Amino acid sequence: MAPDLFRRLAPFREEALRRGIPLQDVERWIATARPSGTLVTRGEGLVVGRFGGPLMLPADVPDPWYPLLATLDCAALPEEVTGLPLPVDGHLLLFGFPEMTYYSASTGEVVYVPAGTPVEERKTKYPCVYGEEGHEFEGDEMLSIYEEFPQDELRLSADVSLPYHFLVPSPEPGQEDALLPGHPRAWELAEAWADTCGGIIVDGPLHIGGYAFHECTETDPVTDAAREAERARRHRAAGANESVDAVELPAPEEWTLLAQWDIGLTGREGSTLHWVIPRQDLAERRFDRAHVSFFWNP
Template identity: 65%
Template sequence: MNSELLRRLGPFRDEAAEQGIPDEDVERWIATARPAATLVTRGEGPVVGRFGGPLMLPADAPTPWSPLLATLDCAALSEAVTGLQLLPDGTLLLLGFPDPAYPYSAGEVVYVPAGAPVEERIPHHPSVPGNDGTGGNDLDGTLGRIYEQFPDEELRLAADVSLPFHGMVTMEEPPYAVPLPGHPRSGELAELWRKAAEQVVADGPLQIGGYASHECVEGDPVRAAASDALGWLRDRAARSGGSAEEEELPAPEEWVLLAQWDGGLDGREGSTLHWVIPRGDLAEGRVDRAYVSFFWNP
């Protein structure tokens, strides 16, 4: 972890000291810090992608269901900044929609190699003007009004540091939640970080890498999304006539946060999309197992 980024955790250390949390507990927590990139729509940082714009795909790529949210330049997002080993070039397309009707993944990820010939596509989602109607049409309804609010502007890089926003490991049986292993005061420390992060982390709508959060965090959102993803992958394999057992599926702890979008949209206030993916898939440019979770507390 970059020492300069760690120095920015001063407000967190100060708050912990005021609360009387022992230094050794605080430093163990800080040792879990990860780099993360906050993508902002203003400032002096380099342009690393954009919200919105036309959906440009290779001719042999299938037309996706979900709308395009953002296009990211892999070469501009180094592992030192994001903690993720992306391919050295090409673009990643983040697609998704904050819709509670999704039975499984609320979006997808597409990788477009550098220099690949592309053509414009229109997603099938009923909120998108010009869609082919396979999913119906809701341009004047709730979905259409939400899609109209999708941003359309350049994304600039702000290098940040990330600590866990979750303080518990959740379980399906009693006691249902316990502190993170090795961190007996993890609940207090996570709560302090949620407050201190406002002074440390850039104010931007899209996060790449780091730890995930949403409006009501207790357990790790990535771990929860990964568990759902495994069920989705097994179901997808069964529907295609195969079996998920034919390939070794990564355990939930092997998944990472690729991106998080806190949209701030009217009609979806407090909602969050998380794009999660097995860590090893990123380095290989494999994105077909990426999963998008949708959290909303209306």
């Protein structure tokens, strides 16, 4: 990570030491810092995509169930900024909707369109918003939320990220969560970060890479979302009378945050969407197993 990003963590370091956290614990926490890209709708940064806009898809890609949130230009999102091995060209399309799902199902998807792929504009009426064709529409609330989805250019700001969480699931069934391994002062360090990050990180609605967070972060939202993905997989397999062990997903610790949307729409204040993906899938440009998790603290 670039030295200037580490220097930006100075206020956190000073606050953690002021609280009496030993220097070695503070430095060990800072060593976990990750670069991330924060996308904003203002300023002079490079335009790397947009919220909303036309839905451009290859002819063989099915109509999406969830609405398009953002289209991102991969060539404008270098790994040194995002910390992610994104494709070097083409576009990532993020789909999602801030709504709870049944049986931990994904509330969105990711579509990658390689550079040079012929695309066509779709005039899709997303079933998530408008209901399925042939069914009576009763989704006035869904439509009003969708009509608030942002429509604007997205500009890139290089950012830095530290863990917001301090607990990990216990390896023993039925046992309480444990502190992050190797960080006996994890709770205090996460609290110091929560109290100082507002003056360190960039204020923007969409984050690429880094650590995930939401209003009640104790455990890692990426780990939680990966566990959701596994529960959803098992539910689908059971419904199809297939073996639940036929094709297991990677372990939760093998997943990473692809994107996070801090929503703030009327009726969904304090909610967050996380797009998470197995690291190996991302390296292989495979996005079909990406999972979108919705958090809301109404």
